[in-house]
Amino acid sequence: MPIHEHYEPGSPCWVDYAALDPEGARAFYGELFGWGFKETGGYEFIHLGDEVVGGFGRVPPGRALPASWNTYLATSDADAVAGRVRGLGGTVVFGPVDAGHDGRLLFAVDPSGAAVGFWQGRWETGIVVVDEPGTWCRHELWADDVAFADAFYGQLFDAPAPPRATWGPRSGLAPLWVTFFGAGDCPAALTAAERLGATITAQHGPATILHDPWGALFALTPL
Known part of the structure; x- marks a missing residue:
């Protein structure tokens, strides 16, 4: 299995799921992809x-947030990225905060309204398996103003769209990152x-867009 070991700044490096019904979501994705879940300090690794x-x-309890898949982009300096997010018109939702001994993270909303995380890892290599059935293979930012998205993320990282991340228009949906x-x-x-209760929403090239039983959007693509 290929492990995504090196992350250029701005490239997707992690994905996680925020559950409204943790037990139900574990059952759904466990059967769909063959996943297991291991808890470490209140957070689970898939x-x-x-x-x-x-x-x-x-x-988080008490917050009117939907279930969602969340994309995290790599950075070497989470604090600097938080400052640039604010300076470029985005909003920092929380962080940067330490995530145990592994690194620092922050979560933000870009100026278009798309939620996105940032991860500053403390290790030189990554641990995430990609490009296999049941693993993520790419992320797309769906935004109405592609030029604006390109300018925002380009200024965050002084680079164009990195490998495994693209952005383009998608009518009918609020801007969001899609795994x-x-x-x-x-x-x-x-x-x-x-x-298992998912709803097929649309075709997107060879990929199929779905909502899981709690409304979280994700895509399945052939490998």
Whole structure:
């Protein structure tokens, strides 16, 4: 399995799920992708076999937030990124804060309204398996103003769209980051997803866009 070991600043490096119904979401994604979940200090790591593929938490109580998949972009300096987010018209929701001994994170909303996280890891190599069935393979920012998104993220990291991240227009939805998960047999995976309560929303090239039973949007794409 390929491990995504090196992260250029601005490139997606982590994904996690914020659950409204943690027990139900574990059952849904566990059956759909064959995932297991291991808790560490109130946060869970998603495993495919023995490998880490992402994180799993819950929507903070008392906040009217939806269930969601969240994309995190790599940075070497979370504090500096927080300042640039504010200076470029975005909003820092929380952080930067230490995440145990592994690094620092912050969560923000870009000027278009898309929520996005940032991760400053303390280790030189990553741990996340990618590009396999049941793992993420890319992320897309869906925004109405592509030029504005390019300017915002380009100024954050002094670089154009990094590998594994693209942005483009998507009518009918509020701006958001979308996680694409790989499937070895897409028709079978889509049948299973619907049986488990997901709703197929649209085709997006070879990928299929779905909402899980709690409304969180994600994509399945053939590998």
